[in-house]
Amino acid sequence: MKKMGDMLLRQAAFSEIVMGNTALVRAMIEAGTRVITSYPGSPTPEIASAIQSITPADRPFYFEFSTNEKVATEVAYGASVNGHLSTVFFKSVGLNVAADTFVQLSLMNVIGGMVIILGDDPGANSSQNEQDNRHLACMSYTPVLEPATPDEAYRFYLVAADLSRRRHMPVVLRMTTHVCHAKQKVRFSARQPAAHDDTPRFDPANGPYIPLTAAVFPLKQRALDRLKSVAADAQIDALSTLEEHDHPNRGIITAGMPYLSLKEVLLDVSQPPDILKLAMVYPLPVARIQQFLSTHQEVKILEELDDFLETRIKSIAYDAGLRTRIIGKIDSDDWMGEYTPDKVRAVMHKVWPDMVAAAPPKTPTSPVPDRPAQMCPGCGHRSAFYAIKQALADTDITVADIGCHTLGYMPPYNMGQLLMCMGASTSIAAGLALNNTGRHVVAFLGDSTFFHAGLPGIVNAIFNRHNITLIVMENGTTAMTGHQDHAASGHNFNQATDKIPVRQVLEGLGVKHIFEVDTYQQQQLTEQVNQAVAIEGFSVVIARHPCMLKFTRKQRRRPEFQLRQVAVDQQACNRLHACIEKFACPTFSRDQTGQITINPDLCIGDGSCRQTCPSQAITAPKPV
Amino acid sequence: MQTINIYLTGVGGQGIGLISEALLRAADHAGLAVNAVDTHGLAQRGGIVVSHLRIGRNLFSPLIADGQADIVIAMERHEALRAVNSAAKDGATLIYYDTIWQPLDVRLDIAAPVGAADIEHLCAKRGIRLIAVDYPALKDVRMQNMVLLSHIDKHGLIAGVKTDHYRQAMHDLMAGRMLKNNLALFESLRQ
Numbered sequence: 001m002k003k004m005g006d007m008l009l010r011q012a013a014f015s016e017i018v019m020g021n022t023a024l025v026r027a028m029i030e031a032g033t034r035v036i037t038s039y040p041g042s043p044t045p046e047i048a049s050a051i052q053s054i055t056p057a058d059r060p061f062y063f064e065f066s067t068n069e070k071v072a073t074e075v076a077y078g079a080s081v082n083g084h085l086s087t088v089f090f091k092s093v094g095l096n097v098a099a100d101t102f103v104q105l106s107l108m109n110v111i112g113g114m115v116i117i118l119g120d121d122p123g124a125n126s127s128q129n130e131q132d133n134r135h136l137a138c139m140s141y142t143p144v145l146e147p148a149t150p151d152e153a154y155r156f157y158l159v160a161a162d163l164s165r166r167r168h169m170p171v172v173l174r175m176t177t178h179v180c181h182a183k184q185k186v187r188f189s190a191r192q193p194a195a196h197d198d199t200p201r202f203d204p205a206n207g208p209y210i211p212l213t214a215a216v217f218p219l220k221q222r223a224l225d226r227l228k229s230v231a232a233d234a235q236i237d238a239l240s241t242l243e244e245h246d247h248p249n250r251g252i253i254t255a256g257m258p259y260l261s262l263k264e265v266l267l268d269v270s271q272p273p274d275i276l277k278l279a280m281v282y283p284l285p286v287a288r289i290q291q292f293l294s295t296h297q298e299v300k301i302l303e304e305l306d307d308f309l310e311t312r313i314k315s316i317a318y319d320a321g322l323r324t325r326i327i328g329k330i331d332s333d334d335w336m337g338e339y340t341p342d343k344v345r346a347v348m349h350k351v352w353p354d355m356v357a358a359a360p361p362k363t364p365t366s367p368v369p370d371r372p373a374q375m376c377p378g379c380g381h382r383s384a385f386y387a388i389k390q391a392l393a394d395t396d397i398t399v400a401d402i403g404c405h406t407l408g409y410m411p412p413y414n415m416g417q418l419l420m421c422m423g424a425s426t427s428i429a430a431g432l433a434l435n436n437t438g439r440h441v442v443a444f445l446g447d448s449t450f451f452h453a454g455l456p457g458i459v460n461a462i463f464n465r466h467n468i469t470l471i472v473m474e475n476g477t478t479a480m481t482g483h484q485d486h487a488a489s490g491h492n493f494n495q496a497t498d499k500i501p502v503r504q505v506l507e508g509l510g511v512k513h514i515f516e517v518d519t520y521q522q523q524q525l526t527e528q529v530n531q532a533v534a535i536e537g538f539s540v541v542i543a544r545h546p547c548m549l550k551f552t553r554k555q556r557r558r559p560e561f562q563l564r565q566v567a568v569d570q571q572a573c574n575r576l577h578a579c580i581e582k583f584a585c586p587t588f589s590r591d592q593t594g595q596i597t598i599n600p601d602l603c604i605g606d607g608s609c610r611q612t613c614p615s616q617a618i619t620a621p622k623p624v
Numbered sequence: 625m626q627t628i629n630i631y632l633t634g635v636g637g638q639g640i641g642l643i644s645e646a647l648l649r650a651a652d653h654a655g656l657a658v659n660a661v662d663t664h665g666l667a668q669r670g671g672i673v674v675s676h677l678r679i680g681r682n683l684f685s686p687l688i689a690d691g692q693a694d695i696v697i698a699m700e701r702h703e704a705l706r707a708v709n710s711a712a713k714d715g716a717t718l719i720y721y722d723t724i725w726q727p728l729d730v731r732l733d734i735a736a737p738v739g740a741a742d743i744e745h746l747c748a749k750r751g752i753r754l755i756a757v758d759y760p761a762l763k764d765v766r767m768q769n770m771v772l773l774s775h776i777d778k779h780g781l782i783a784g785v786k787t788d789h790y791r792q793a794m795h796d797l798m799a800g801r802m803l804k805n806n807l808a809l810f811e812s813l814r815q
Contacts, residue, residue, distance in 0.1 A: 001799035017652055125663065182686045183648060183660040263684035341689040363691060365709035366746045368702055369735035371635065371727040373671030404669060411732065480669075556766075559801070580731050586670055589726050590733060601723055601765045 005053035009060075013190045020150040020180045021046035023188075024089075024117065024173075027157035029060055032194045033087050034112070035079035036063045037072035039452065040481035041091030042126035043180035044119035048484070048493070056494055060193070065484050065493050068422070068452040069094035073101045073116070080110040081209065083201030085161060089117035091126075093421060095133050097453065105170040106141040106226070107219035109206050113165035115157065116142070117173045122304045123338030125177050128402075128421060130336075132305035137172045137282055141223040143230045144172045144282040145239070146256040150184045156279065159235060169226045174281070176257055176304070178338070231283040239279030240288065247273045250352070251296035253289065253313060255281050258304050258339035265345045269355055273300070281309060289316050293324040300327045300351050304339040327351050374407055377587045378552065378606035380519040380545020381405045381473055385413035386583050386612065387522040388442070388471065388543075391529035396440040397432050401425035401454070403446035404480045404547075405473040412584050416444055423453025430457070430466035440533040441468045448478040448486040450502055461538045462509055469532045470540045472502055475547040483550045506540055513539035520545060520608050552604050564605030564621035568596050572617035583612040600624065627680030628782065629688045631711040634699025635725045636673050642797065643697070643769040644675035647782070649793035651679050654785045661686035670725075672703060679782070695781055699768060700725050702738045708746055717781060718747060719755040721768050755779060759813075770806045774813035787814070 007016055008026050018026075024047055028036060038048060051063050062079075066072035069090040076086040088098075095102060095118060105114070121127040137144045145160050147153040153175060160171040208215055230236060250273035254262055259277045266272040276292045278284070293299055293316070301310040310328030317324055329335055330350050337343055348356040375382045385408040392398070400406050400416025401424065408415040418428060429443035445454050450472060461468060478484040485491045490499040506514055513535050515528040525543060532539040555561055566587075568579075573596060580588045580596060587602040587609075605621035630647065634640045641662060651658045660677045676688045693711040696718045698704035704720035712718060722740065729735035740756065747754040759771045776782065777790050794807060 001803070002796045017648060017658070178661050178663070178687065181662050183658075183662075184686070185652065185658070257685075260685040261687070264689065267682070340687050341685050345689070360691065363712075363714060363750060364746070366705055366738075366742050367736075368706040368709065368738055369727045369729045371670075371672050371702065371706075373636070373669040374728060376637070376669060407669060410728070584728070584731065586725065586728075586731070588731060589724070590731055594733075599725065601725065601768075 003053065004050060005055060005058070008050065008054055009058060009191075011191050011193070013188060015185055015187045017183055017185045018150055019046055019183050020147070020153040020175060022050040023150040023154040023186050024157055025050040026188050027154045027161075028087060030189060030191050031158055031161040032060075032085055032196070033115075033161065034061050034084035034196060035076060035086040036061055037066050037075045037086070037088045038063075039066055039069045039072050039090050039094060040478055040484045041094050041119065042481060043121065043175070043177040044089050044091055044117065045481045045484070046180070047089055047117070049482070052493075063493060067487060069098040070101055073098040073105075076114055077101065077105060077108070077110065080112040080114040081108065081202055081206070082112065083197075083199070084112040085114075085165060086112060087115045087117060090119065092118065092120045092131055092133055093127055093129065095136055097422065099136060102136070103140045104211060106223040107211050107216070108209060109168045110164065110170055111168050111201065111206050113161055113168070114170045115160045115164055115173055116170060117157075117175060119180055120174055120176045122176055125338075128419065130305060132308060133174060134281055134308045135306065137174070138308075141227050142170050142172050142282075143227065143280060144174050145236075145279055146174045146281050147179055148256050148259050149179065150182055151186045153179060154186055154188065156239065159239060163230065163233065163236065167226050167229065169223070169230075174256075176338075179257055227283050230280075231285060236280050237285055237288065240285065241277045242292070243275040243277070245272045245274055247271060247296075249297035250274070251276065251292055251299045252302055253278065253292065253299060253309065254302040255279070255309070256304070258302050258344060261339050261341040261344035262302055262348070264341040265348055265356055273355075278309075284309070284312055284316070286316055289313055290320045290322070293317050293320070293322050293326070296324060298325045298327065300348070302339070302344065302347065306335060372410060374410060374586060375404065376549045377585055377602050378548035378604045378608060379404070380475055380543075380548065381408060382583065382585060383522050383545065383608045384471070384473060384519040384525060384543040385415045387519065387525040388529050389413055389415055390526045391533065392440065392442065395438070396442065396533070397429075399425040399429045399432065399441070399443040401443070401445045401449055402480075403449055403473070404475070405444055405446055408444065412581055422449050423455075423457055426454060426457030426461055426468070426470055429468040429470070430461050430464070433467045442529075442533065443468060443470045445470060445472050447472060447474040447476065447488055447502055448484075451487040451500070455505075458506070459509060462511060466538055467536060468538060469529070469535075470538070471529070472540060472542045474502055474542055474544040477547050477550055479547045479549065483547065503542060511538060511540050513537070514542065515540070516542040516544065518545055519543045522611055548604060548606060562623050565598060565600065565603040565624045566605060566607055566609065566621050567598055567619045569617045569619055570595070572615050574615045574617070576614055578612050578614055579609055579618065583609055585609050627678060627683055628695065629693045630677040630679070630695045630697065630782070631688055631693035631707055632675040632677065632697045633703045633707045634673055635703060636669055636671050638673070638699040639766055639769040640673045640675055640699060643773055644677060645797055646773055646790065646793045647677055647776070649796050650785050650789040651677070651782065653789040653792045656784055657681050659683060659686040672706070695719070697772060697776065699723070699772065701740065701743070702727055705738045705743050705746065708743070708750075708752060712750070712752055715751045717753040717755070718743070719757060719772065719776060719779070719781065721772050722756045722758045723768065764805075767806060767809055770809050771813060774810045777810075778814055
């Protein structure tokens with residue numbers, strides 16, 4: 001078996017097929033990155049999986065999953081001002097959490113260098129929006145490099161780290177979902193293990209590091225000067241590519257993954273336009289863009305999400321007095337979704353229909369029912385939603401949070417009718433409870449999110465005496481992103497650590513009404529929720545069950561593992577269909593006659609379904 | 625060299641990641657240029673998982689355009705038909721493992737399930753070669769992907785990729801008991 005960890009540490013140069021996220025880790029090692037931090041979020045957690053493949057003693061850096069993205073950014077910043085090259089990575093919306101710190105970073109002299117890796121998510125594949133983080137980087141005077149492939153992710157990280165170290169400024173490496181997850185053979189350089197000088201080099205004389213009142217302006221001046229110097233940096237400029245096809249009048253300026261889609265679309269075009277592919281999307285290489293504009297009559301700006309490049313390039317043209325026809329976004333469709341080859345074909349067809357044909361007509365299709373994501377067989381959240389629903393009136397209001405339990409909004413549970421972002425449920429619920437005497441308000445919150453951003457809302461609910469019930473859906477892990485440990489797990493990324501139990505935190509905060517139950521005790525959970533919502537004031541129910549996906553995977557790895565499954569006793573079954581219509585474990589299948597059977601591919605033998613059958617027709621799990 | 629677009633799909637939890645990685649590495653061992661991408665946002669939780677694999681030199685995006693797949697590999701019946709709808713070229717090949725994981729609306733009796741005949745009908749209409757694979761005696765559901773891999777090899781579906789390349793790929797990706805069991809299954813189905 002090829003061991004990823006061995007590969008990542010190899011001294012000699014080598015080629016290997018890797019995911020973009022994995023390529024980044026080799027780059028971090030080659031660059032001599034010393035401190036790496038993160039909070040898990042798609043599309044970036046595989047960076048940590050690659051780190052985990054290296055045995056802890058052999059890792060040439062420190063890595064931690066911090067409690068949230070803001071904390072992770074601060075830890076990386078602290079390491080950097082002590083002289084260590086650091087990196088923080090997280091998903092698109094993670095930058096909103098980190099923003100309070102991130103917007104200040106460029107004012108600081110990060111003497112060790114600091115790279116911020118963003119996993120943006122055009123197409124909202126696994127996020128609640130498709131926000132364009134180039135705006136936040138611009139607001140923070142931070143350069144942004146944008147790779148299109150795993151090979152570029154590797155090379156651009158090395159340049160970003162070098163730039164950050166040379167100029168003592170933070171640099172953003174903006175990945176997108178399908179750059180993180182693309183796989184390609186990458187040629188890696190030899191690694192020269194540097195002797196690390198771990199002397200703590202923090203010195204206020206490298207600052208000032210206190211941006212207050214008048215001190216802000218020299219810091220801001222320096223940030224602006226640095227940006228200007230980066231725009232003219234030869235090493236960065238060399239990463240951009242100009243493809244001259246000698247088109248008499250048409251050009252395209254693009255960057256990142258949309259470039260790859262564009263190349264696909266232009267494959268059958270006999271006279272393609274010239275293409276300027278930018279490696280750095282902020283700040284822009286003004287002279288190069290002016291030159292490109294001045295040699296073409298029409299230039300299309302092809303960019304995913306917002307009109308970030310378009311507005312800046314139009315401004316460059318205006319300042320230079322250029323009459324080039326600059327074609328940006330044409331309609332709101334151009335602002336939405338990932339720029340896949342199909343999308344770019346549609347976008348380019350609108351611009352130059354003579355050059356790019358429309359998509360061919362659709363072939364005949366047959367109907368297929370949708371397949372939304374859902375909770376796994378045996379999931380403790382399923383038992384929880386099934387039980388909680390029985391305690392609430394249809395008019396009561398339920399607020400979801402981020403995590404696997406968000407999926408409770410789906411039928412047949414319909415639990416969690418609003419969703420915003422990490423940790424928002426308790427405070428949104430508090431607002432819903434104001435001037436509201438008729439409808440109970442219940443918020444859900446996962447245990448990793450409890451620590452991430454949930455605590456301020458809880459403190460507020462106590463402090464301001466809000467009349468709501470919070471249900472903490474405790475499964476012992478950060479399940480949705482791949483089972484990372486959190487503060488209540490008793491283990492961090494590197495070692496065993498003290499648990500911070502959710503219940504004790506709540507007690508310490510002074511929550512007066514705390515209920516606690518394993519969610520498989522469905523009847524008891526229903527009763528507890530009944531009692532909790534009847535309380536005037538803030539009440540909490542800890543609805544606990546370990547993540548069964550994690551548990552089952554672990555069990556299956558044991559040589560003595562014996563799979564057990566339930567069965568439907570067809571004699572006893574009265575076809576009331578509670579198992580399928582109310583409990584709705586995916587293990588139950590229904591045939592056209594209404595007979596219910598167990599899907600042998602799916603049942604894990606947890607038996608949590610048995611109590612939901614009014615006819616008691618589901619048998620105890622037996623070895624299969 | 626001609627481009628070969630391979631579109632893999634299934635339901636989260638079916639082991640799409642492993643078969644897609646095995647195909648990618650087998651093609652690499654065969655000396656073919658490969659580009660790939662997994663799309664798996666929330667899919668781990670019972671949703672749809674898709675993996676794109678593209679073989680050939682003159683290609684850029686790892687994503688296969690709609691209706692441009694030469695080979696569709698599906699781990700489940702509903703997903704097989706969905707993939708033929710969206711991804712398959714006319715005249716492509718579909719190979720699928722004929723197990724059924726009913727989607728929510730089928731279980732709730734809101735939507736009709738996909739039957740094997742629905743797939744046969746659409747494939748016949750569009751000149752798509754159809755290979756349905758099943759192995760009722762299989763002890764471990766997690767090895768359905770290897771059953772499929774073995775049939776892909778047996779039918780020589782990927783031009784230029786030979787049995788030994790698949791074996792090498794399996795050796796790259798697995799060790800110990802898992803490798804032994806999967807190799808044994810792979811070999812037994814080649815007979």
